[in-house]
Amino acid sequence: MPKFKPHIRVKNLNLFYEGHHALKDITVDIPEKEITAIIGPSGCGKTTLLKSLNRLIDLVDGIEISGEVIVDGEDIYSTKVDVTYIRKKIGMLGQKPYPLPMSIYDNVAYGPRIHGMRKKKELDGIVEHYLEVAGLWDEVKDRLKSPASMLSAGQQQRLCLARSLAVEPEIILGDEPTSALDPISSKRIEEVFIALKKDYTIVIVTHILRQAVRLADYVIFLYMGDVIEQGPAKEIFENPKEERTKAYIGGEIS
Amino acid sequence: MDRKLKEAIASKLMLLATVFSSLLIFAVVIGLIQKSRPILATHSLSELLLSSSWFPLRGEFGFYPFIIGTIWVTVLAMLFSLPLCLLTSIYLAEYAPAKIRAFIKPLIDLLAGIPSVVYGLWGILIVVPLIKDYVAPFFGYSATGYCLLAGGIVLAIMVFPIIIAVSEEVFRAVPHEIREVSLALGATKWQTVKHVALRAALPGVIAAIVLGFSRAFGETMAVMMVVGNVARVPSSVFEPAYPLTALIANNYGEMMSVPLYDSALLLSALILLLVILFFSIAARIVLLRIERRVM
Ligand SMILES: Nc1ncnc2c1ncn2[C@@H]1O[C@H](COP(=O)(O)OP(=O)(O)OP(=O)(O)O)[C@@H](O)[C@H]1O
Ligand SMILES: [Mg+2]
Numbered sequence A: 001m002p003k004f005k006p007h008i009r010v011k012n013l014n015l016f017y018e019g020h021h022a023l024k025d026i027t028v029d030i031p032e033k034e035i036t037a038i039i040g041p042s043g044c045g046k047t048t049l050l051k052s053l054n055r056l057i058d059l060v061d062g063i064e065i066s067g068e069v070i071v072d073g074e075d076i077y078s079t080k081v082d083v084t085y086i087r088k089k090i091g092m093l094g095q096k097p098y099p100l101p102m103s104i105y106d107n108v109a110y111g112p113r114i115h116g117m118r119k120k121k122e123l124d125g126i127v128e129h130y131l132e133v134a135g136l137w138d139e140v141k142d143r144l145k146s147p148a149s150m151l152s153a154g155q156q157q158r159l160c161l162a163r164s165l166a167v168e169p170e171i172i173l174g175d176e177p178t179s180a181l182d183p184i185s186s187k188r189i190e191e192v193f194i195a196l197k198k199d200y201t202i203v204i205v206t207h208i209l210r211q212a213v214r215l216a217d218y219v220i221f222l223y224m225g226d227v228i229e230q231g232p233a234k235e236i237f238e239n240p241k242e243e244r245t246k247a248y249i250g251g252e253i254s
Numbered sequence B: 001m002d003r004k005l006k007e008a009i010a011s012k013l014m015l016l017a018t019v020f021s022s023l024l025i026f027a028v029v030i031g032l033i034q035k036s037r038p039i040l041a042t043h044s045l046s047e048l049l050l051s052s053s054w055f056p057l058r059g060e061f062g063f064y065p066f067i068i069g070t071i072w073v074t075v076l077a078m079l080f081s082l083p084l085c086l087l088t089s090i091y092l093a094e095y096a097p098a099k100i101r102a103f104i105k106p107l108i109d110l111l112a113g114i115p116s117v118v119y120g121l122w123g124i125l126i127v128v129p130l131i132k133d134y135v136a137p138f139f140g141y142s143a144t145g146y147c148l149l150a151g152g153i154v155l156a157i158m159v160f161p162i163i164i165a166v167s168e169e170v171f172r173a174v175p176h177e178i179r180e181v182s183l184a185l186g187a188t189k190w191q192t193v194k195h196v197a198l199r200a201a202l203p204g205v206i207a208a209i210v211l212g213f214s215r216a217f218g219e220t221m222a223v224m225m226v227v228g229n230v231a232r233v234p235s236s237v238f239e240p241a242y243p244l245t246a247l248i249a250n251n252y253g254e255m256m257s258v259p260l261y262d263s264a265l266l267l268s269a270l271i272l273l274l275v276i277l278f279f280s281i282a283a284r285i286v287l288l289r290i291e292r293r294v295m
Helices: A046-052 A083-089 A104-114 A120-133 A153-165 A183-196 A209-215 A233-238 A243-249 B003-042 B045-050 B064-095 B098-113 B116-138 B148-173 B176-184 B189-218 B221-226 B244-251 B261-294
Strands: A006-017 A020-031 A035-039 A063-071 A090-093 A171-175 A201-205 A218-223 A226-232
Touching: A006 A046, A006 A201, A020 A046, A020 A201, A020 A218, A020 A226, A035 A046, A035 A209, A046 A171, A046 A201, A083 A090, A090 A153, A104 A120, A104 A153, A104 B189, A120 A153, A120 A183, A153 A183, A153 B176, A183 A201, A183 A209, A209 A233, A218 A233, A218 A243, A226 A233, A226 A243, A233 A243, B003 B045, B003 B261, B045 B064, B045 B261, B064 B098, B064 B148, B064 B189, B064 B244, B064 B261, B098 B148, B116 B148, B116 B221, B148 B189, B148 B221, B176 B189, B189 B261, B221 B244, B244 B261
Parallel strands: A035 A201, A035 A218, A090 A171, A171 A201
Antiparallel strands: A006 A020, A006 A063, A218 A226
């Protein structure tokens, strides 16, 4: 049993894509206010698992899902739960930056606005604050009204992060959030993540082992839909118990 | 043959074809201007455009009633079709399950293939009597049913398939990921459609509407069959009107013994063409501005 306080508890999660068993009886605990990295070879189910954590997986047609994902003591798949509430609480950063087709300001204000905030003053404050947190404010403060698409990819990804943070989630999911970025932009995103973990529970999927080593406190190793091993990052990287984890970390399977 | 040579020939051929087709529009415009000269020489443009007296035998050619008729029929058609088309295309692209979509899509495409005359007949058999017996009396008018409203309804139904097909494609071309972004922030489906999908699709939707407008403006046969064709400025939607296209189609080749008549008709064709050109150019400008603002 875990020695930490879990923020998300996944229990016996099974997921089928039209017959393809993509997640096999997953049971994992994700620690609060730490960075958890989900690692594993391509196609092992990392994205699927991540999207199951904020029910974005609901958007895929023809899936079958069973098991529980308990966040703050509540199963997010329970029929009583309002899915928009879950997604507000659990933010997501995608693989590529997708700015909404509107200005920089409106991108960050989008979330607060759809959740009912109308006051210009408060919105201004939120936009500034979260652009600061994402490390973008200084670069964009003079052109908040210009289209978000004019930013570089690295800036766009930080904008997307600010946009996610602006709805005040407790948990942030990142699906290979730096894979489309240059090394310098990746580094900036990594720094922001490290700074964020004092307030947020963070789960990232990554292909890059060294990134996992740099960021993760806790690691989940997935292989063909199975959780092979999970534990504190140090243990997994320095002293993996399972043969397949050793092979993956040693670079023999990728 | 040498690949480079082939390349050169192919690109030249394409250039030639492009030049030829763009020259066509100039050829048409110049031809029409040429033919409208006689009437422009004897009548002032403002008289032609703004006078309501249409007495070709007396040499009076006031196009005002026809211009108003054209505008009204088009505007009515757009008023009826726009909300329905938008809602339908949003439903098909965003909400409809794949099965329903697969069933409805071909039906709508089929509508586009129905010849204009058939719509006209349908208008005469269904729309005209309906207006005469129910709609007009309900609003306290007595009418033959051959009127602006009938023209607008028939035309609206004719532009349906184009607008729906084009705007549905446009909605589907909006990347799925930006919808996901919105939903992942906790937006509802409708919020996502309204603030994200519709916004991203806006330029394309406007293009679809302009396409619809152009068709509505130029459509002749079906409208002519139900709109009454009386050369008078209509004072309500239950009165007959006489759009420009109907004027040309009804009279060209028939009344040619009347002096200046053919010149007058070709002038009206020119006006029609210029208005449609104006629309397309205006739409392009709007499109460009929107793209620059939101994209
Ligand atoms: N929409 C879908 N329909 C059917 N099968 C899918 C779908 N999405 C993913 N899969 C399959 O489920 C498995 C897991 O996919 P997933 O995208 O979760 O892998 P991943 O670990 O994120 O891979 P990568 O590292 O390449 O991103 C794969 O075998 C994939 O082919
Ligand atoms: Mg993935």
